[in-house]
Amino acid sequence: MFKIGDFSRLTKVSVKALRYYDELELLRPIKVDEWTGYRYYSASQLPRLNKIITLKDLGFTLNQIVNMVDSDLSVEVLTSMLSSRKKELEETIKLEHEKLRKIEYLLSSLSKEEDITMLNHDVIIKKVEPLPIASIRDIIPSYSQQQHLWMEVAEYLQKENIKILPPCLVIYYDPGFKESQVDIEVAEHVNQTAAGNGRVTFRTLEAVEDMACIVHKGSYETIYKSYGIIMKWIEDNGYKVTGPNRELYLEGEWSVSTPEEYITEIQIPVQK
Amino acid sequence: MFKIGDFSRLTKVSVKALRYYDELELLRPIKVDEWTGYRYYSASQLPRLNKIITLKDLGFTLNQIVNMVDSDLSVEVLTSMLSSRKKELEETIKLEHEKLRKIEYLLSSLSKEEDITMLNHDVIIKKVEPLPIASIRDIIPSYSQQQHLWMEVAEYLQKENIKILPPCLVIYYDPGFKESQVDIEVAEHVNQTAAGNGRVTFRTLEAVEDMACIVHKGSYETIYKSYGIIMKWIEDNGYKVTGPNRELYLEGEWSVSTPEEYITEIQIPVQK
DNA sequence: TTGCTCCTCACGTCACGTGAGGTGGC
Protein backbone atom coordinates (compact mmCIF):
# COMPACT_ATOMS: atom_id res chain seq x y z
CA MET A 1 0.00 0.00 0.00
CA PHE A 2 1.27 3.41 -0.99
CA LYS A 3 0.23 6.86 0.07
CA ILE A 4 -0.75 9.06 -2.82
CA GLY A 5 2.61 10.81 -2.96
CA ASP A 6 4.56 7.57 -3.20
CA PHE A 7 2.18 6.18 -5.77
CA SER A 8 2.51 9.37 -7.75
CA ARG A 9 6.30 9.19 -7.73
CA LEU A 10 6.19 5.55 -8.69
CA THR A 11 3.89 6.06 -11.63
CA LYS A 12 4.87 9.56 -12.72
CA VAL A 13 1.21 10.53 -12.55
CA SER A 14 0.58 13.75 -10.64
CA VAL A 15 -1.15 13.69 -7.28
CA LYS A 16 -3.82 15.99 -8.63
CA ALA A 17 -4.42 13.68 -11.58
CA LEU A 18 -4.78 10.70 -9.24
CA ARG A 19 -7.31 12.59 -7.16
CA TYR A 20 -9.14 13.53 -10.34
CA TYR A 21 -9.24 9.90 -11.50
CA ASP A 22 -10.63 9.03 -8.09
CA GLU A 23 -13.37 11.59 -8.51
CA LEU A 24 -14.23 10.26 -11.98
CA GLU A 25 -14.29 6.74 -10.51
CA LEU A 26 -11.68 5.87 -13.06
CA LEU A 27 -9.20 4.67 -10.45
CA ARG A 28 -10.35 4.54 -6.85
CA PRO A 29 -7.77 3.99 -4.12
CA ILE A 30 -8.08 0.53 -2.59
CA LYS A 31 -8.63 2.17 0.77
CA VAL A 32 -9.50 5.61 2.08
CA ASP A 33 -8.86 6.33 5.75
CA GLU A 34 -12.14 7.17 7.35
CA TRP A 35 -10.72 9.80 9.67
CA THR A 36 -7.96 11.49 7.72
CA GLY A 37 -9.29 11.02 4.22
CA TYR A 38 -5.85 9.73 3.18
CA ARG A 39 -5.94 7.73 -0.02
CA TYR A 40 -4.04 4.42 -0.16
CA TYR A 41 -3.14 2.71 -3.42
CA SER A 42 -1.90 -0.78 -4.11
CA ALA A 43 0.71 -1.87 -6.63
CA SER A 44 -1.94 -4.20 -7.98
CA GLN A 45 -3.61 -1.12 -9.43
CA LEU A 46 -0.64 -0.39 -11.64
CA PRO A 47 -1.88 -2.35 -14.66
CA ARG A 48 -5.14 -0.45 -14.58
CA LEU A 49 -3.37 2.87 -14.30
CA ASN A 50 -1.00 1.92 -17.09
CA LYS A 51 -3.94 1.06 -19.28
CA ILE A 52 -5.43 4.46 -18.53
CA ILE A 53 -2.20 6.26 -19.35
CA THR A 54 -1.72 4.30 -22.55
CA LEU A 55 -5.22 5.09 -23.74
CA LYS A 56 -4.84 8.72 -22.74
CA ASP A 57 -1.59 8.98 -24.67
CA LEU A 58 -3.42 7.69 -27.71
CA GLY A 59 -5.75 10.65 -27.42
CA PHE A 60 -8.86 9.12 -25.91
CA THR A 61 -10.75 11.31 -23.45
CA LEU A 62 -11.08 10.25 -19.84
CA ASN A 63 -14.79 9.64 -20.34
CA GLN A 64 -14.08 7.27 -23.18
CA ILE A 65 -11.46 5.58 -21.06
CA VAL A 66 -13.93 5.07 -18.21
CA ASN A 67 -15.96 2.90 -20.54
CA MET A 68 -12.96 1.15 -22.02
CA VAL A 69 -11.40 -0.01 -18.75
CA ASP A 70 -14.57 -0.65 -16.79
CA SER A 71 -16.46 -2.97 -19.06
CA ASP A 72 -14.54 -5.88 -20.46
CA LEU A 73 -15.20 -5.05 -24.04
CA SER A 74 -15.01 -7.48 -26.85
CA VAL A 75 -12.22 -7.50 -29.38
CA GLU A 76 -14.64 -6.16 -31.99
CA VAL A 77 -15.69 -3.13 -29.98
CA LEU A 78 -12.13 -2.32 -29.03
CA THR A 79 -11.03 -2.72 -32.63
CA SER A 80 -13.69 -0.34 -33.84
CA MET A 81 -12.84 2.22 -31.18
CA LEU A 82 -9.19 2.08 -32.11
CA SER A 83 -10.03 2.29 -35.79
CA SER A 84 -12.17 5.35 -35.38
CA ARG A 85 -9.49 7.00 -33.26
CA LYS A 86 -7.06 6.12 -36.00
CA LYS A 87 -9.22 7.89 -38.56
CA GLU A 88 -9.48 10.94 -36.33
CA LEU A 89 -5.74 11.00 -35.97
CA GLU A 90 -5.19 10.73 -39.69
CA GLU A 91 -7.62 13.59 -40.17
CA THR A 92 -5.89 15.87 -37.66
CA ILE A 93 -2.50 15.03 -39.14
CA LYS A 94 -3.83 16.08 -42.54
CA LEU A 95 -5.11 19.34 -41.09
CA GLU A 96 -1.84 20.03 -39.31
CA HIS A 97 0.01 19.48 -42.54
CA GLU A 98 -2.30 22.00 -44.19
CA LYS A 99 -1.43 24.53 -41.51
CA LEU A 100 2.22 23.83 -41.94
CA ARG A 101 1.96 24.39 -45.66
CA LYS A 102 0.14 27.68 -45.13
CA ILE A 103 2.77 28.87 -42.70
CA GLU A 104 5.51 27.98 -45.11
CA TYR A 105 3.67 29.87 -47.80
CA LEU A 106 3.40 32.92 -45.55
CA LEU A 107 7.06 32.69 -44.61
CA SER A 108 8.15 32.49 -48.21
CA SER A 109 6.05 35.48 -49.23
CA LEU A 110 7.34 37.39 -46.22
CA SER A 111 10.92 36.89 -47.31
CA LYS A 112 10.10 38.09 -50.80
CA GLU A 113 7.90 41.06 -50.04
CA GLU A 114 8.87 44.35 -48.56
CA ASP A 115 6.31 44.69 -45.83
CA ILE A 116 3.56 42.89 -44.07
CA THR A 117 0.76 44.05 -46.30
CA MET A 118 0.49 40.46 -47.33
CA LEU A 119 -1.55 39.73 -44.25
CA ASN A 120 -3.72 42.70 -45.14
CA HIS A 121 -4.97 41.34 -48.42
CA ASP A 122 -5.44 37.93 -47.13
CA VAL A 123 -7.16 35.11 -48.98
CA ILE A 124 -9.26 32.77 -46.90
CA ILE A 125 -11.26 29.67 -47.62
CA LYS A 126 -14.72 29.48 -46.14
CA LYS A 127 -17.98 27.69 -46.56
CA VAL A 128 -20.76 29.78 -48.09
CA GLU A 129 -24.39 29.00 -47.28
CA PRO A 130 -27.22 28.95 -49.83
CA LEU A 131 -28.58 32.45 -50.43
CA PRO A 132 -32.12 33.27 -51.64
CA ILE A 133 -31.94 35.96 -54.30
CA ALA A 134 -33.95 37.96 -56.80
CA SER A 135 -31.84 38.42 -59.91
CA ILE A 136 -31.57 39.20 -63.60
CA ARG A 137 -29.06 37.46 -65.81
CA ASP A 138 -28.14 39.16 -69.04
CA ILE A 139 -25.34 39.79 -71.49
CA ILE A 140 -24.25 43.38 -71.38
CA PRO A 141 -21.77 45.28 -73.55
CA SER A 142 -19.39 46.13 -70.68
CA TYR A 143 -18.96 45.88 -66.95
CA SER A 144 -19.70 49.53 -66.47
CA GLN A 145 -23.17 49.22 -67.95
CA GLN A 146 -24.89 47.15 -65.33
CA GLN A 147 -26.72 50.07 -63.76
CA HIS A 148 -30.00 49.44 -65.56
CA LEU A 149 -30.11 45.84 -64.42
CA TRP A 150 -29.92 46.94 -60.80
CA MET A 151 -32.69 49.41 -61.35
CA GLU A 152 -34.90 46.82 -63.01
CA VAL A 153 -34.52 44.49 -60.04
CA ALA A 154 -35.05 47.28 -57.53
CA GLU A 155 -38.19 48.53 -59.25
CA TYR A 156 -39.74 45.09 -59.38
CA LEU A 157 -39.00 44.38 -55.72
CA GLN A 158 -40.40 47.72 -54.67
CA LYS A 159 -43.57 47.06 -56.64
CA GLU A 160 -43.96 43.68 -54.93
CA ASN A 161 -43.08 45.24 -51.59
CA ILE A 162 -40.21 42.82 -50.97
CA LYS A 163 -37.41 43.94 -48.70
CA ILE A 164 -33.78 43.85 -49.75
CA LEU A 165 -31.21 42.46 -47.31
CA PRO A 166 -27.46 42.86 -47.45
CA PRO A 167 -25.43 41.98 -49.38
CA CYS A 168 -26.10 42.57 -53.06
CA LEU A 169 -23.89 40.74 -55.49
CA VAL A 170 -23.13 39.86 -59.08
CA ILE A 171 -22.11 36.57 -60.60
CA TYR A 172 -19.85 36.36 -63.60
CA TYR A 173 -20.48 33.44 -65.91
CA ASP A 174 -17.89 33.98 -68.62
CA PRO A 175 -15.20 31.33 -68.58
CA GLY A 176 -12.52 34.05 -68.87
CA PHE A 177 -12.38 37.73 -68.16
CA LYS A 178 -14.05 39.54 -71.04
CA GLU A 179 -14.00 43.16 -71.96
CA SER A 180 -17.29 43.12 -73.85
CA GLN A 181 -20.45 41.04 -74.07
CA VAL A 182 -20.27 40.15 -70.42
CA ASP A 183 -22.52 37.34 -69.16
CA ILE A 184 -23.54 38.66 -65.79
CA GLU A 185 -26.19 38.11 -63.12
CA VAL A 186 -27.05 40.91 -60.72
CA ALA A 187 -28.74 39.79 -57.55
CA GLU A 188 -30.33 41.14 -54.40
CA HIS A 189 -30.56 39.08 -51.24
CA VAL A 190 -34.23 38.64 -50.23
CA ASN A 191 -36.18 36.58 -47.76
CA GLN A 192 -39.45 36.24 -49.66
CA THR A 193 -40.20 35.03 -53.09
CA ALA A 194 -42.57 36.12 -55.86
CA ALA A 195 -43.58 35.12 -59.37
CA GLY A 196 -41.02 37.21 -61.18
CA ASN A 197 -41.74 38.97 -64.44
CA GLY A 198 -39.73 37.18 -67.09
CA ARG A 199 -36.72 39.35 -66.41
CA VAL A 200 -36.49 39.16 -62.65
CA THR A 201 -36.39 35.59 -61.29
CA PHE A 202 -36.24 34.13 -57.80
CA ARG A 203 -33.95 31.26 -56.85
CA THR A 204 -31.54 30.11 -54.22
CA LEU A 205 -27.89 30.53 -54.91
CA GLU A 206 -26.20 27.22 -54.18
CA ALA A 207 -23.96 26.71 -51.17
CA VAL A 208 -20.25 26.37 -51.82
CA GLU A 209 -18.11 24.20 -49.58
CA ASP A 210 -14.74 25.78 -50.39
CA MET A 211 -14.98 29.40 -51.37
CA ALA A 212 -11.79 31.38 -51.78
CA CYS A 213 -12.48 34.93 -50.62
CA ILE A 214 -10.64 38.20 -50.63
CA VAL A 215 -11.80 41.62 -49.53
CA HIS A 216 -11.11 44.49 -51.90
CA LYS A 217 -11.02 48.00 -50.50
CA GLY A 218 -11.42 50.99 -52.77
CA SER A 219 -12.61 51.84 -56.22
CA TYR A 220 -13.54 49.17 -58.76
CA GLU A 221 -10.79 50.45 -61.00
CA THR A 222 -8.18 48.68 -58.92
CA ILE A 223 -10.12 45.49 -58.35
CA TYR A 224 -7.97 43.66 -60.90
CA LYS A 225 -5.16 43.75 -58.31
CA SER A 226 -7.24 41.77 -55.85
CA TYR A 227 -8.12 39.34 -58.60
CA GLY A 228 -4.42 39.00 -59.31
CA ILE A 229 -3.67 38.18 -55.69
CA ILE A 230 -6.46 35.67 -55.26
CA MET A 231 -5.73 33.91 -58.55
CA LYS A 232 -2.06 33.59 -57.67
CA TRP A 233 -3.01 32.30 -54.22
CA ILE A 234 -5.34 29.69 -55.75
CA GLU A 235 -2.59 28.54 -58.05
CA ASP A 236 0.13 28.53 -55.37
CA ASN A 237 -2.03 26.55 -52.99
CA GLY A 238 -2.99 23.88 -55.44
CA TYR A 239 -6.67 24.71 -55.84
CA LYS A 240 -8.72 24.74 -59.03
CA VAL A 241 -11.58 27.08 -59.85
CA THR A 242 -14.85 25.14 -60.04
CA GLY A 243 -17.52 27.66 -60.91
CA PRO A 244 -18.52 31.24 -61.65
CA ASN A 245 -17.13 33.84 -59.29
CA ARG A 246 -19.17 36.27 -57.24
CA GLU A 247 -18.63 39.86 -56.16
CA LEU A 248 -20.38 40.98 -52.99
CA TYR A 249 -20.79 44.71 -52.65
CA LEU A 250 -20.55 45.43 -48.94
CA GLU A 251 -20.04 49.17 -49.00
CA GLY A 252 -20.75 51.17 -52.16
CA GLU A 253 -22.06 54.46 -53.44
CA TRP A 254 -25.30 53.96 -51.52
CA SER A 255 -23.54 53.83 -48.15
CA VAL A 256 -20.26 55.73 -48.34
CA SER A 257 -19.25 58.96 -50.02
CA THR A 258 -16.01 58.20 -51.87
CA PRO A 259 -14.86 55.22 -53.97
CA GLU A 260 -11.88 54.83 -51.61
CA GLU A 261 -14.35 53.59 -49.02
CA TYR A 262 -16.00 50.99 -51.22
CA ILE A 263 -15.66 47.46 -49.96
CA THR A 264 -16.14 44.43 -52.17
CA GLU A 265 -15.66 40.77 -51.48
CA ILE A 266 -14.52 38.56 -54.31
CA GLN A 267 -15.60 34.93 -54.00
CA ILE A 268 -14.32 32.12 -56.17
CA PRO A 269 -15.50 28.54 -55.67
CA VAL A 270 -12.52 26.19 -55.63
CA GLN A 271 -11.49 22.62 -55.02
CA LYS A 272 -8.20 20.88 -54.29
CA MET B 1 -22.92 49.06 -41.17
CA PHE B 2 -24.14 45.64 -40.21
CA LYS B 3 -25.86 44.34 -37.14
CA ILE B 4 -24.02 41.49 -35.49
CA GLY B 5 -26.22 38.81 -37.07
CA ASP B 6 -25.65 40.07 -40.59
CA PHE B 7 -21.97 40.48 -39.98
CA SER B 8 -21.85 36.97 -38.61
CA ARG B 9 -23.58 35.50 -41.64
CA LEU B 10 -21.33 37.47 -43.93
CA THR B 11 -18.14 36.31 -42.28
CA LYS B 12 -19.15 32.85 -41.09
CA VAL B 13 -17.95 33.80 -37.63
CA SER B 14 -20.45 33.01 -34.88
CA VAL B 15 -22.23 35.79 -33.04
CA LYS B 16 -20.84 34.49 -29.78
CA ALA B 17 -17.33 34.55 -31.19
CA LEU B 18 -17.77 38.14 -32.35
CA ARG B 19 -18.97 39.15 -28.90
CA TYR B 20 -16.01 37.35 -27.40
CA TYR B 21 -13.57 39.17 -29.70
CA ASP B 22 -15.23 42.41 -28.62
CA GLU B 23 -14.63 41.52 -25.00
CA LEU B 24 -10.99 40.69 -25.69
CA GLU B 25 -10.68 44.00 -27.54
CA LEU B 26 -9.56 42.00 -30.52
CA LEU B 27 -12.29 43.36 -32.76
CA ARG B 28 -14.51 46.10 -31.38
CA PRO B 29 -17.64 47.07 -33.32
CA ILE B 30 -17.30 50.47 -34.94
CA LYS B 31 -20.33 51.60 -32.98
CA VAL B 32 -22.34 50.42 -30.02
CA ASP B 33 -25.79 51.87 -29.50
CA GLU B 34 -25.86 53.60 -26.19
CA TRP B 35 -29.41 52.60 -25.33
CA THR B 36 -29.87 49.16 -26.74
CA GLY B 37 -26.30 47.92 -26.55
CA TYR B 38 -26.58 46.73 -30.16
CA ARG B 39 -23.22 46.23 -31.83
CA TYR B 40 -22.69 47.62 -35.33
CA TYR B 41 -19.88 46.45 -37.58
CA SER B 42 -18.50 47.88 -40.78
CA ALA B 43 -17.33 46.04 -43.85
CA SER B 44 -14.08 47.90 -43.44
CA GLN B 45 -13.39 45.61 -40.49
CA LEU B 46 -13.37 42.55 -42.69
CA PRO B 47 -9.63 42.58 -43.42
CA ARG B 48 -8.90 42.70 -39.70
CA LEU B 49 -11.31 39.86 -39.01
CA ASN B 50 -9.87 37.84 -41.87
CA LYS B 51 -6.41 38.34 -40.45
CA ILE B 52 -7.68 37.08 -37.10
CA ILE B 53 -9.29 34.01 -38.64
CA THR B 54 -6.22 33.22 -40.72
CA LEU B 55 -3.95 33.40 -37.69
CA LYS B 56 -6.40 31.38 -35.62
CA ASP B 57 -6.53 28.68 -38.29
CA LEU B 58 -2.75 28.50 -38.14
CA GLY B 59 -3.10 27.61 -34.48
CA PHE B 60 -2.17 30.84 -32.74
CA THR B 61 -4.08 31.59 -29.55
CA LEU B 62 -6.32 34.65 -29.38
CA ASN B 63 -3.93 36.28 -26.94
CA GLN B 64 -1.08 35.89 -29.37
CA ILE B 65 -3.29 37.26 -32.11
CA VAL B 66 -4.15 40.35 -30.08
CA ASN B 67 -0.48 41.26 -30.17
CA MET B 68 -0.04 40.32 -33.80
CA VAL B 69 -2.85 42.43 -35.20
CA ASP B 70 -2.65 45.37 -32.83
CA SER B 71 0.96 46.38 -33.08
CA ASP B 72 2.34 46.75 -36.55
CA LEU B 73 5.08 44.25 -36.11
CA SER B 74 8.19 44.16 -38.19
CA VAL B 75 8.84 41.50 -40.76
CA GLU B 76 11.49 40.00 -38.47
CA VAL B 77 9.19 39.60 -35.50
CA LEU B 78 6.44 38.14 -37.63
CA THR B 79 8.89 35.80 -39.29
CA SER B 80 10.14 34.53 -35.97
CA MET B 81 6.62 34.03 -34.65
CA LEU B 82 5.67 32.06 -37.73
CA SER B 83 8.87 30.04 -37.52
CA SER B 84 8.33 29.09 -33.93
CA ARG B 85 4.73 28.14 -34.69
CA LYS B 86 6.09 26.08 -37.55
CA LYS B 87 8.40 24.21 -35.18
CA GLU B 88 5.54 23.58 -32.79
CA LEU B 89 3.46 22.21 -35.63
CA GLU B 90 6.23 19.92 -36.80
CA GLU B 91 6.58 18.66 -33.25
CA THR B 92 2.89 17.92 -32.83
CA ILE B 93 2.78 16.21 -36.20
CA LYS B 94 5.63 13.98 -35.08
CA LEU B 95 3.77 13.15 -31.88
CA GLU B 96 0.54 12.42 -33.74
CA HIS B 97 2.43 10.08 -36.02
CA GLU B 98 3.77 8.31 -32.96
CA LYS B 99 0.23 7.84 -31.68
CA LEU B 100 -0.89 6.56 -35.04
CA ARG B 101 1.92 4.05 -35.07
CA LYS B 102 1.01 2.86 -31.59
CA ILE B 103 -2.61 2.43 -32.55
CA GLU B 104 -1.66 0.46 -35.61
CA TYR B 105 0.52 -1.73 -33.43
CA LEU B 106 -2.35 -2.33 -31.05
CA LEU B 107 -4.72 -3.09 -33.90
CA SER B 108 -2.34 -5.58 -35.42
CA SER B 109 -1.79 -7.38 -32.13
CA LEU B 110 -5.54 -7.39 -31.54
CA SER B 111 -6.17 -9.16 -34.81
CA LYS B 112 -3.55 -11.77 -33.99
CA GLU B 113 -4.36 -12.46 -30.36
CA GLU B 114 -7.34 -14.22 -28.95
CA ASP B 115 -8.42 -11.77 -26.31
CA ILE B 116 -7.72 -8.34 -24.96
CA THR B 117 -5.18 -9.34 -22.38
CA MET B 118 -2.77 -7.39 -24.51
CA LEU B 119 -3.91 -4.22 -22.85
CA ASN B 120 -3.41 -5.92 -19.52
CA HIS B 121 0.29 -6.46 -19.88
CA ASP B 122 0.95 -3.16 -21.38
CA VAL B 123 4.36 -1.72 -22.00
CA ILE B 124 4.73 1.99 -21.43
CA ILE B 125 7.55 4.47 -21.87
CA LYS B 126 8.12 6.91 -19.05
CA LYS B 127 10.76 9.18 -17.65
CA VAL B 128 12.39 7.93 -14.48
CA GLU B 129 13.83 10.41 -11.97
CA PRO B 130 17.17 10.01 -10.21
CA LEU B 131 16.84 7.83 -7.13
CA PRO B 132 19.11 7.95 -4.04
CA ILE B 133 19.96 4.42 -2.99
CA ALA B 134 22.00 2.33 -0.60
CA SER B 135 23.23 -0.75 -2.42
CA ILE B 136 25.60 -3.68 -2.74
CA ARG B 137 26.82 -4.89 -6.10
CA ASP B 138 28.17 -8.38 -6.26
CA ILE B 139 28.45 -11.44 -8.42
CA ILE B 140 26.34 -14.25 -7.09
CA PRO B 141 26.04 -17.89 -8.18
CA SER B 142 22.35 -17.66 -9.09
CA TYR B 143 19.34 -15.36 -8.98
CA SER B 144 17.78 -17.21 -6.13
CA GLN B 145 20.73 -16.52 -3.85
CA GLN B 146 20.39 -12.81 -3.36
CA GLN B 147 18.83 -13.07 0.06
CA HIS B 148 22.06 -12.42 1.98
CA LEU B 149 22.74 -9.24 0.02
CA TRP B 150 19.40 -7.83 1.11
CA MET B 151 20.13 -8.72 4.66
CA GLU B 152 23.54 -7.10 4.56
CA VAL B 153 22.05 -3.85 3.31
CA ALA B 154 19.20 -3.95 5.80
CA GLU B 155 21.51 -4.59 8.72
CA TYR B 156 23.79 -1.74 7.83
CA LEU B 157 20.90 0.70 7.39
CA GLN B 158 19.38 -0.34 10.67
CA LYS B 159 22.68 0.17 12.43
CA GLU B 160 22.97 3.67 10.96
CA ASN B 161 19.31 4.30 11.73
CA ILE B 162 18.49 5.17 8.13
CA LYS B 163 14.93 4.72 6.96
CA ILE B 164 14.02 2.65 3.92
CA LEU B 165 11.51 4.04 1.48
CA PRO B 166 9.66 2.18 -1.24
CA PRO B 167 10.53 0.77 -3.66
CA CYS B 168 13.44 -1.62 -3.35
CA LEU B 169 15.02 -2.80 -6.54
CA VAL B 170 17.81 -4.73 -8.23
CA ILE B 171 19.86 -3.85 -11.24
CA TYR B 172 21.18 -6.49 -13.61
CA TYR B 173 24.49 -5.70 -15.24
CA ASP B 174 25.12 -8.78 -17.35
CA PRO B 175 24.91 -8.07 -21.05
CA GLY B 176 22.74 -11.18 -21.50
CA PHE B 177 20.60 -13.33 -19.30
CA LYS B 178 22.86 -15.60 -17.29
CA GLU B 179 22.03 -18.64 -15.28
CA SER B 180 25.07 -18.42 -13.05
CA GLN B 181 27.62 -15.88 -11.88
CA VAL B 182 25.07 -13.10 -12.00
CA ASP B 183 26.33 -9.52 -11.78
CA ILE B 184 23.68 -7.89 -9.66
CA GLU B 185 23.12 -4.80 -7.52
CA VAL B 186 20.51 -4.87 -4.80
CA ALA B 187 19.34 -1.46 -3.67
CA GLU B 188 17.11 0.20 -1.11
CA HIS B 189 15.64 3.63 -1.70
CA VAL B 190 16.80 6.03 1.05
CA ASN B 191 16.69 9.75 1.71
CA GLN B 192 19.84 10.14 3.76
CA THR B 193 23.38 9.14 3.06
CA ALA B 194 26.19 7.65 5.15
CA ALA B 195 29.80 6.55 4.77
CA GLY B 196 29.10 2.99 3.77
CA ASN B 197 31.19 0.07 4.91
CA GLY B 198 33.04 -1.16 1.86
CA ARG B 199 30.16 -3.42 0.94
CA VAL B 200 27.22 -1.04 1.21
CA THR B 201 27.64 2.16 -0.81
CA PHE B 202 25.47 5.22 -1.29
CA ARG B 203 24.86 6.83 -4.65
CA THR B 204 22.16 8.26 -6.81
CA LEU B 205 20.75 6.09 -9.52
CA GLU B 206 20.77 8.11 -12.71
CA ALA B 207 17.57 9.40 -14.31
CA VAL B 208 16.45 7.73 -17.52
CA GLU B 209 14.60 9.71 -20.15
CA ASP B 210 12.95 6.81 -21.94
CA MET B 211 12.34 3.83 -19.71
CA ALA B 212 10.29 0.95 -21.07
CA CYS B 213 8.25 -0.46 -18.20
CA ILE B 214 6.00 -3.42 -17.66
CA VAL B 215 4.28 -4.60 -14.52
CA HIS B 216 4.59 -8.27 -13.68
CA LYS B 217 1.97 -9.81 -11.41
CA GLY B 218 2.65 -13.07 -9.64
CA SER B 219 5.53 -15.28 -8.73
CA TYR B 220 9.05 -14.68 -9.98
CA GLU B 221 8.92 -18.04 -11.71
CA THR B 222 6.81 -16.62 -14.51
CA ILE B 223 8.65 -13.33 -14.83
CA TYR B 224 10.35 -14.53 -18.01
CA LYS B 225 6.97 -14.12 -19.75
CA SER B 226 6.89 -10.42 -18.96
CA TYR B 227 10.47 -10.12 -20.16
CA GLY B 228 9.41 -11.80 -23.36
CA ILE B 229 6.60 -9.34 -23.88
CA ILE B 230 8.65 -6.25 -23.16
CA MET B 231 11.59 -7.36 -25.32
CA LYS B 232 9.28 -8.08 -28.24
CA TRP B 233 7.62 -4.70 -27.75
CA ILE B 234 10.99 -2.94 -27.75
CA GLU B 235 11.94 -4.67 -30.97
CA ASP B 236 8.58 -4.11 -32.66
CA ASN B 237 8.59 -0.43 -31.81
CA GLY B 238 12.07 0.27 -33.05
CA TYR B 239 13.76 0.92 -29.74
CA LYS B 240 17.20 -0.22 -28.62
CA VAL B 241 18.22 -1.18 -25.09
CA THR B 242 20.75 1.31 -23.74
CA GLY B 243 21.63 0.14 -20.27
CA PRO B 244 21.19 -2.34 -17.45
CA ASN B 245 17.61 -3.19 -16.58
CA ARG B 246 16.00 -2.78 -13.20
CA GLU B 247 13.41 -4.74 -11.27
CA LEU B 248 11.31 -2.84 -8.74
CA TYR B 249 9.68 -4.98 -6.10
CA LEU B 250 6.41 -3.27 -5.29
CA GLU B 251 4.64 -6.04 -3.45
CA GLY B 252 6.55 -9.06 -2.16
CA GLU B 253 6.80 -11.54 0.65
CA TRP B 254 7.09 -8.72 3.19
CA SER B 255 3.69 -7.27 2.28
CA VAL B 256 1.47 -9.99 0.83
CA SER B 257 0.90 -13.60 1.73
CA THR B 258 1.10 -15.52 -1.55
CA PRO B 259 3.44 -15.28 -4.56
CA GLU B 260 0.36 -14.74 -6.76
CA GLU B 261 0.07 -11.33 -5.21
CA TYR B 262 3.67 -10.29 -5.84
CA ILE B 263 4.00 -7.24 -8.05
CA THR B 264 7.20 -6.37 -9.83
CA GLU B 265 7.96 -3.66 -12.33
CA ILE B 266 10.55 -4.38 -14.98
CA GLN B 267 12.32 -1.29 -16.29
CA ILE B 268 14.58 -1.25 -19.32
CA PRO B 269 16.25 1.97 -20.50
CA VAL B 270 15.79 2.39 -24.23
CA GLN B 271 16.30 4.78 -27.11
CA LYS B 272 14.88 5.09 -30.62
C1' DT C 1 -49.30 42.75 -32.05
C1' DT C 2 -46.11 38.90 -33.26
C1' DG C 3 -41.84 36.99 -34.31
C1' DC C 4 -37.21 38.01 -34.97
C1' DT C 5 -32.98 39.86 -33.27
C1' DC C 6 -30.34 41.63 -29.96
C1' DC C 7 -28.72 42.17 -25.08
C1' DT C 8 -26.44 40.51 -20.51
C1' DC C 9 -25.56 37.19 -17.10
C1' DA C 10 -24.24 32.56 -15.72
C1' DC C 11 -22.83 28.04 -16.26
C1' DG C 12 -20.49 24.21 -18.86
C1' DT C 13 -16.49 22.31 -21.39
C1' DC C 14 -11.61 19.33 -20.43
C1' DA C 15 -8.06 17.59 -17.47
C1' DC C 16 -6.16 18.99 -14.43
C1' DG C 17 -2.68 23.20 -12.06
C1' DT C 18 -2.37 26.42 -8.50
C1' DG C 19 -2.97 28.42 -4.35
C1' DA C 20 -5.57 28.92 0.36
C1' DG C 21 -6.32 27.25 4.69
C1' DG C 22 -6.23 23.51 7.61
C1' DT C 23 -4.90 18.87 9.71
C1' DG C 24 -2.42 14.19 10.51
C1' DG C 25 1.92 11.48 11.26
C1' DC C 26 6.69 10.79 12.45
Next chain:
DNA sequence: TTGCTCCTCACGTCACGTGAGGTGGC
Protein backbone atom coordinates in the same frame (compact mmCIF):
# COMPACT_ATOMS: atom_id res chain seq x y z
C1' DT D 1 7.94 20.46 18.34
C1' DT D 2 8.94 21.08 13.34
C1' DG D 3 8.54 20.04 8.66
C1' DC D 4 6.47 17.10 5.51
C1' DT D 5 2.41 15.15 3.55
C1' DC D 6 -2.14 14.86 3.07
C1' DC D 7 -6.94 16.80 2.89
C1' DT D 8 -10.89 19.77 0.78
C1' DC D 9 -12.61 23.74 -1.34
C1' DA D 10 -12.41 27.21 -4.93
C1' DC D 11 -10.78 29.44 -8.82
C1' DG D 12 -8.29 29.51 -13.40
C1' DT D 13 -7.45 27.65 -18.08
C1' DC D 14 -9.30 28.33 -23.55
C1' DA D 15 -12.59 29.82 -26.87
C1' DC D 16 -16.42 29.89 -27.06
C1' DG D 17 -21.62 27.02 -26.85
C1' DT D 18 -25.87 26.85 -24.59
C1' DG D 19 -29.65 28.21 -22.27
C1' DA D 20 -32.32 31.78 -19.20
C1' DG D 21 -34.66 35.81 -18.96
C1' DG D 22 -35.49 40.09 -20.83
C1' DT D 23 -35.88 43.97 -24.33
C1' DG D 24 -35.79 46.62 -28.99
C1' DG D 25 -37.34 47.14 -33.89
C1' DC D 26 -40.24 46.38 -37.81
